[in-house]
Amino acid sequence: MLQYFLKRLLSLALSLVAASVVIFLTLEVVPGDPAAYMLGLNAQEDTLAALREELGLGGTLVQRYVSWFGGLLVGDFGTSYTYRTPVADMIGDRLWVSLPLALYALALSTLIAFPAGIFAASRRGTKADAAVMGVTQLGVAIPNFWFAMLMVLVFAINLRWFSAGGFPGWNAGFFPAMKALTLPAIALALPQASILTRVMRSSLLDTLNEDFIRTARAKGLTRGQALWRHAVRNALIPVLTILGLQFSFLLAGAIIIENVFFLPGLGRLVFQSISARDLIVVESVVMLLVFAVILVNFAVDMAYAWVDPRLRGRR
Amino acid sequence: MASFFHSRTLLPGAILTLIFSGAALISLFWVPYDTTVLDIANRLKPPSWMHPFGTDQFGRDILSMIMVGARTSIAVALVAVGIGMLAGVPLGLAAAAGKGGLPDEVIMRGNDLVFAFPSLLIAVMITAVFGASALNAIIAIGIFNIPVFARLTRGAALSLWNREYILAAKVAGKGRARISLEHILPNVANLLIVQGTIQFSLGILAEAGLSYVGLGAQPPLASWGRMLADSQTMISLAPHLALFPGLAILLTVLGLNLLGDGLRDLLDPKLRRARV
Numbered sequence A: 001m002l003q004y005f006l007k008r009l010l011s012l013a014l015s016l017v018a019a020s021v022v023i024f025l026t027l028e029v030v031p032g033d034p035a036a037y038m039l040g041l042n043a044q045e046d047t048l049a050a051l052r053e054e055l056g057l058g059g060t061l062v063q064r065y066v067s068w069f070g071g072l073l074v075g076d077f078g079t080s081y082t083y084r085t086p087v088a089d090m091i092g093d094r095l096w097v098s099l100p101l102a103l104y105a106l107a108l109s110t111l112i113a114f115p116a117g118i119f120a121a122s123r124r125g126t127k128a129d130a131a132v133m134g135v136t137q138l139g140v141a142i143p144n145f146w147f148a149m150l151m152v153l154v155f156a157i158n159l160r161w162f163s164a165g166g167f168p169g170w171n172a173g174f175f176p177a178m179k180a181l182t183l184p185a186i187a188l189a190l191p192q193a194s195i196l197t198r199v200m201r202s203s204l205l206d207t208l209n210e211d212f213i214r215t216a217r218a219k220g221l222t223r224g225q226a227l228w229r230h231a232v233r234n235a236l237i238p239v240l241t242i243l244g245l246q247f248s249f250l251l252a253g254a255i256i257i258e259n260v261f262f263l264p265g266l267g268r269l270v271f272q273s274i275s276a277r278d279l280i281v282v283e284s285v286v287m288l289l290v291f292a293v294i295l296v297n298f299a300v301d302m303a304y305a306w307v308d309p310r311l312r313g314r315r
Numbered sequence B: 001m002a003s004f005f006h007s008r009t010l011l012p013g014a015i016l017t018l019i020f021s022g023a024a025l026i027s028l029f030w031v032p033y034d035t036t037v038l039d040i041a042n043r044l045k046p047p048s049w050m051h052p053f054g055t056d057q058f059g060r061d062i063l064s065m066i067m068v069g070a071r072t073s074i075a076v077a078l079v080a081v082g083i084g085m086l087a088g089v090p091l092g093l094a095a096a097a098g099k100g101g102l103p104d105e106v107i108m109r110g111n112d113l114v115f116a117f118p119s120l121l122i123a124v125m126i127t128a129v130f131g132a133s134a135l136n137a138i139i140a141i142g143i144f145n146i147p148v149f150a151r152l153t154r155g156a157a158l159s160l161w162n163r164e165y166i167l168a169a170k171v172a173g174k175g176r177a178r179i180s181l182e183h184i185l186p187n188v189a190n191l192l193i194v195q196g197t198i199q200f201s202l203g204i205l206a207e208a209g210l211s212y213v214g215l216g217a218q219p220p221l222a223s224w225g226r227m228l229a230d231s232q233t234m235i236s237l238a239p240h241l242a243l244f245p246g247l248a249i250l251l252t253v254l255g256l257n258l259l260g261d262g263l264r265d266l267l268d269p270k271l272r273r274a275r276v
Helices: A002-028 A034-039 A045-054 A061-073 A087-122 A127-141 A144-158 A174-208 A211-218 A223-260 A266-275 A279-307 A309-313 B002-006 B010-029 B062-097 B102-115 B119-130 B134-160 B164-171 B176-212 B224-234 B240-267 B269-273
Strands: none
Touching: A002 A061, A002 A279, A002 B102, A002 B119, A034 A045, A061 A279, A087 A127, A087 A174, A087 A223, A087 A266, A087 A279, A127 A174, A127 B240, A144 A174, A144 A223, A144 B176, A144 B224, A144 B240, A174 A223, A211 A223, A223 A266, A223 A279, A223 B119, A223 B176, A266 A279, A266 B119, A279 B119, B010 B062, B010 B240, B062 B102, B062 B134, B062 B176, B062 B224, B062 B240, B102 B134, B119 B134, B119 B176, B134 B176, B164 B176, B176 B224, B176 B240, B224 B240
16 A cells, blocks of 8 residues: 555645646747836836835746746745735635635535435336436536526525625635625535446446345345445445546536636636736736646545545556 | 437537527528617517517617527637647547656646636636637636536547557557557547537637627627627516527537537447436
8 A cells, every 4th residue: 555655745746847837938938028018018127126126037948837836846836927915825725715615615505416326226117217417407508607596596686595796705704705605506516416426326326236245135235225234335436536527526526616706716816817817816816726636646645545445557 | 410419419519509509600691680789679689570589779689689699609718629639639539649658747737826816816817918809718618628628528538548459450560650550549529529519518608798798709709798798787578589599509508518419328338327
């Protein structure tokens, strides 16, 4: 296990470095000089040079990469071109909206998908199964930002149960903040819950055909007992993988949903930074999200190996 | 052919797909109203005989906009699937042909790397550099599709390399590249068609999302995502503005998903339970 862990850890580190190089190079080819953009047409050459130095734009490509990546490792993301504040602080503030939103959506998606998937699998071929599958077919096809708009129309504008957007901040209290995140989290969770329900159902159906389930039934367990005590646990392995993949989709998907609800999260920050050509902020947010994706996949691999020792030998 | 008409997914999927691709094709020659002409006197009109889906805040006919939007969506998604296939399939074939070797390792690690970038993030980066356009949306979705096809092709090809007929081809003196093209590719084609339909539907959703946040097609080019973005501030005043473009996306994606499911059952019964 330790050897497997170290091997995966090395591959994790390599992935991170490779991703950082890709992101850095992509955003380095940007035409135009941020310093010139900030100071306008009439800027003096020495002022420009001073600002370039201050923004860390001097030096060769390699020097700039090393100083950027080295900074990332110690939590120094550089200084925003437009706000002149540390990018780390800006991201930190926004992360307290985006991360809870993604986790909230992940929790909702799991809470919906597990029972729905088990229900459909245990009633395979019945009308109830067909109904669950039909709903998931719709859930996969619906654009989540449109679903979010419809929810705003119904629950915010017509029924007035929720506000149509905005975020009161965690200082306003846990429940008001969670309430503001509820509609966005439902919108984010719906397509993921549909996918997860289908994975849960088909994984459970596969497991129910296994010999050990027949053995359990032969020992006198009822269908329900065999399902709950043996099948569900074993069906969880593929579900775990999808769950890990979903987290990254939820974090990235939050970028769009935050726009529907005017939430001050990472997504809004990215779009504001793009229009202000504040590329260091874009660079850092993208790097952070990619880092999260790679880290979650690493965690899933580890969980996988822990649940199923046979996988440790494989790549 | 009988199974085509008995399938519960194939027929409805094919019909929905035909309706929307038909609308896109017709819009090349004819639309009920010109979508670039503003008609302020008739703004925000609810659905009527003259305008079956109503008009938007500039008095443009929403049915016409949806037809033109279908063209944008389908074109973006189709080209993105094409990019994914053209780059991904050869990579997957090459990786499988040289399994365990350096090319396989490089290709698969490269794939893992691209997989760490959700298409939305690729689009964010491309937009930050080159600005927003439908072309950049195509590139972003296309890049994301490459590892999908590469992995699928490699996985399917690997199982074929152990078959007897491949051994026979080897004995006959054929090289790895020739075997990949003549014997492996035709046998993974069905799988690729099915995955192509799925990626097509995901592409439609991604294009809509990107245009919604302003990273995709730019005005005056009509796109479903932009129509939804424009309708957002007027949703309480004129809900029909948001209803029809959203339904268009939902039905197109649903149609393609059903078509993909149906094709999978038709082309490869063994796969019936493989995809979820």
